[in-house]
Amino acid sequence: MREKKFKMALASISILAVILLTACPQTGRKSQAADHETGSLIYERRCAYCHGSRGEMVAGPRSLQESSMTLDEIHRIVVQGEGTMPGFGEELTDEELEAVSYFVLEFQD
Secondary structure, eight states: OHHHHHHHHHHHHHHHHHHHHHHSOOSSOOOHHHHHHHHHHHHHHHTHHHHOTTSOSOOSSSOTTTOOOOHHHHHHHHHHEETTEEOOTTTSOHHHHHHHHHHHHTTOO
């Protein structure tokens, strides 16, 4: 009998925890949709001229679609620049740099 009550209490607590975690808004973090929109706008304004609207143009050894760079590598290049590509670390906020880096990562096949 005690074991059954314990399992019921544990199940109730688990359900409550799931409800609370999914119902509470995340603080300090924009939604993924907002981040995607920000990344898209920055890419369109700063990157599409050389890389194409969907990363299809070859700029460097391969297009962004064919790239196998990690998020960290993309972020470093966006911040510091590489080759003829300028860096944007001084012009964009950390949030904007992160958003455009994630956006570029989505081009990879």
